Amino acid sequence: MFRVGIVGAGGIGNVHARQYRKRSDVELSVFDHSEGRARAFQERWDATPVDSFENLVRRVDVLDLSLPTPVHKDFALKAIAAGVPSLIEKPLARTLKDAVEIAEASRNASVPIMAAHVVRFFPEYEAAKRVVASGGIGTPSAARARRGGGAPSGADGWFMDHTKSGGPLLDLSIHDFDWLRWCLGEVKSLYSRTVGAQTEKGPDFALTTLTFESGCVAHVEGTWMDPGGFRTHFEIAGSKGLIQHESRNNIPLRTTIAPEKTEGAPLPNLDGNSTPKEDPYYLEIDGFLNAVKNGTELPVTLVDALSAVAIGEAAIESAKTGKVVAPERFA
DSSP, rough: EEEEEEEEEHHHHHHHHHHHHHOOTTEEEESSSOOHHHHHHHHHHTTTESSSEEEEEEEEHEEEOOOOOGHHHHHHHHHHTTTEEEOOOOOOSSSHHHHHHHHHHHHHTTOOEEEEEEGGSSHHHHHHHHHHHTTTTTTEEEEEEEEEEEEOHHHHHGGGGGHHHHHHHTTTHHHHHHHHHHHHHOOEEEEEEEETTTTTSSOOEEEEEEETTTSEEEEEEEEEEEEEOOOEEEEEEEOOEEEEETTTTSSSSSEETTTTTEEEEEOOGGTOOOOGGHHHHHHHHHHHHHHHHOOOOOOSSHHHHHHHHHHHHHHHHHHHOOOBBBOOOOO
């Protein structure tokens, strides 16, 4: 039995609770500074409300830190000090300095911490990774990724304060930065432009060009300024073929190897016929819990989490300075 404590009864906390409830071996507790949110969460998910974080860590085996980015560091360090493994909403922290502090504390205490980079678990992204890794499209040379829709708000509008959220580069495009690094290797340098780089507030649009050590180049678009609704898109072109994804298509992943050979992949969790355990959020949580239980490597490692923050922070620096920036590397 896993005694899981969710910290944060807001949007992502409810998304995660839905997945924990699919497992018969999970007992849920919740802590939130808002008693009203905690009560509603209790009623919805049959979770035991706890009146403080300190009391929560005493009664659980793992924590789910579904919290706004600015407080990740404080809660992660408290969880590590208490010896409780934690799944923490991405990004690992608002700054690379804070993320490194979390990672060092985790390693020194041997307490697992995993950043919730859930896009890796979406079937079209995972399938594309497999195609690239298998050499199915040859050597990748160019990639493009797009993600976004309208602007999020969050409690007290914290998303729109980029000093707290990191704006679309650290909060939104970080999904694609992480996935592209997973597929294509380390990022050598990048150049980024955003609408709100100088004001650091409000809805924003970001465009980043990544150059990988392999020589592959990727363009990443992240927007909080699309009134047409949320959608995602990617393509990776290689020496032998092309992979394409468009979230609004009936066939969300298409691999073209030659003009006469095009394969479409209708993925189960996108066509309405998925089983509950094919949900990417379930797969993410299942991978985390199983790794903790078995003492095996986490599906998203600390190096992965640090690298994603490093790319996001480098993109913010580039957008502010107008210069090409090389992200810090980790091993």
